[in-house]
Amino acid sequence: MARIKVALNGGRHPGAHPALPCTPAELAVAAREAVAAGAEAVHLHPRDTGGRESLHAADVGAAVAAVRDACPATPVGVTTGLWITDGDAAARQRAVAGWAQLPPARRPDFASANVAEPGFTDLVATLRDLGVAVEAGVWSVQDATALSTASTVNGIDGVPRVLIEIMSPQTDPMAVLARLDELGVPGERLLHGEDELCWPMVALAGRLGLPTRIGLEDTLTAPDGAPVTGNAELVRHALSVWAAAG
Template sequence: MDAEAEARHGMTMIKACLNGNRRPGDHPALPVTPLELAEAAREAREAGADAVHMHPRDATGRESLSAVHIGAAVRTVRQACPGFPVGVSTGLWITGGDVEARREAVQGWAELEPRDRPDFASVNLAEEGFSDLWQDLRRLGVGVEAGVWSVDDADALAATGLECLRVLVEIIGGSADTSVSRAHAVLARLDHLGVPGPRLLHGEEAPAWILVDEAGQLGLATRIGLEDVLHSPVGDPVDGNAELVRLARARLT
């Protein structure tokens, strides 16, 4: 569990995932612009989130890793939420699968003042080029969250010998009925291999709430937000990220 979260809440850490790769219009409250991300982050923090994860966008609403768009989003969120840990994605799809374009974009963050760089960035072990990207982020002073989607990803992470800020056990796709067993398989493999770092467990869509509950049972950090799910645990529509965080916090208390 995240030590800062324990100090603030004495309970499970919740990271708010504000928008992901959803398209503008997928939800009325989906934040896209820096100001919208900042307001969503402020509301999520007030609702009980301990950190925020976001996918900054360009002027057209498309995800971007450009220093211009990363810096603008991080700066605006920090102004609204001083001291709130801010993270971003480095998903390879953002550069259309182009490994070198992704690396060049992230290396461009060196142009940003340190205060305008994210505190951490997620790096998916299933994606080509993750090791070089990891080293680039560390040189920039940006913490790495290792995105582990499978047992194979756990093996890949162990093989690197690299340490990370947090291991994201992300159960993506598949049946909700098997989400818990798949999560336990990944967690067990990480433990067997002695991979260091706190774990954060979460899922998307149907498994999202199942895995929030499972994280609570296991004493692990978790995350929730419009990136992962658009409805409450009983299937009702939600107003936005803050409501999702409040619902998750209530289930974990």
């Protein structure tokens, strides 16, 4: 079980942080530094040549290949966020299906798929056909129920990992975890938060013995609120917070 997955860039605009990696070369450097600091998996949002998030095969393949060359023993994953295709689930489906043109070495090891987004079940089926492991993004108790329903009604077998992503103070992470367990949803749980919820969720993950995620996608500051130099510093802080809580 990887304790810490680094989320290198997310949907932040280029220039949002001096160390925000966008190009394949920048992602490779940031990933190498984060893995050296203790990250055991890498999550990234590929970009096109203009710096915009992209799901096109050429952009995904270039980003994955660069990071894999830099960190050959580390799993590399990408987003499939629906916002990247402006909410068009069919366009996303076509883009991800296009990854079939990539040689296996340029395909991600895993990809996140958000349960609440339209087209989830078709997306999961396509990723599995490509040999890409699925991380199901769960944002609420309702998403936990929907994931279970997708498994029983739509024939989706259990996913390898469930990402419990806490983005609102109104969401109780313990309730989401309890609902997943109550429904018998299989898969490893990874717990993380964003912005002001980032560090509390890292600490809670440590207390519960669950893996977590950290990176410039989730926060630009250390636990004390001070600015950070980049992803590697965030990983070091997260490992300390996670271990102290546990």
